Amino acid sequence: MPTIMSHALVPLSIGIALGRGRIAVPIIAVGMVLAMAPDADVIGFKLGVAYADALGHRGASHSFVAAAFVAALATWIFKPARPALIFAFLFIAGASHGLLDTLTNGGLGAALLWPFSETRYHSPVTPIRVSPIGIKNFISERGLSVLMSEARWIWLPCTVAALTAFGLRAANRPKKFNGNIQNEGSTL
Numbered sequence: 497m498p499t500i501m502s503h504a505l506v507p508l509s510i511g512i513a514l515g516r517g518r519i520a521v522p523i524i525a526v527g528m529v530l531a532m533a534p535d536a537d538v539i540g541f542k543l544g545v546a547y548a549d550a551l552g553h554r555g556a557s558h559s560f561v562a563a564a565f566v567a568a569l570a571t572w573i574f575k576p577a578r579p580a581l582i583f584a585f586l587f588i589a590g591a592s593h594g595l596l597d598t599l600t601n602g603g604l605g606a607a608l609l610w611p612f613s614e615t616r617y618h619s620p621v622t623p624i625r626v627s628p629i630g631i632k633n634f635i636s637e638r639g640l641s642v643l644m645s646e647a648r649w650i651w652l653p654c655t656v657a658a659l660t661a662f663g664l665r666a667a668n669r670p671k672k673f674n675g676n677i678q679n680e681g682s683t684l
């Protein structure tokens with residue numbers, strides 16, 4: 497897995513890119529939780545669930561079906577004004593976790609298509625260094641190289657995409673003159 501905060505960065509960036517008018521801050525926070533949640537499956541190691549099992553690490557919890565289920569549940573709980581948009585945002589947030597995991601260069605792949613298939617998928621290219629499981633293993637030289645890899649392949653593209661979209665929206669926003677709102681390009 498990439499580190500947990502890198503997973504959270506995906507919905508945060510999408511939320512910033514789309515703006516608060518479309519995705520409210522609390523919904524962005526829910527998306528960040530859903531993007532991190534699949535790795536709660538590591539508890540299976542303590543319970544004797546094998547890594548390769550359907551319920552093992554990177555198994556069912558990393559599938560598109562699981563992402564759709566939790567997105568639908570959260571949309572039903574929050575009853576937003578635009579449910580289709582919020583469902584899509586939350587689904588992408590959850591599904592992005594498994595997809596990012598397929599880009600890592602270690603561990604078993606992610607069972608994206610569970611329950612239809614238990615095949616574990618890796619992307620044909622795996623540029624992200626896999627994060628060690630457990631904080632003790634993470635605080636090491638390897639942890640630093642994982643962070644550097646994530647900075648290059650996740651943080652940088654997410655930040656650039658979010659800031660670009662944010663800048664474009666700011667540039668297209670109607671400007672205020674003397675308390676009246678004028679569309680850009682209109683004459684006084």
Ligand SMILES: [Zn+2]
Pocket residue numbers: 497498534535554558593594597
């Ligand atoms: Zn994961």
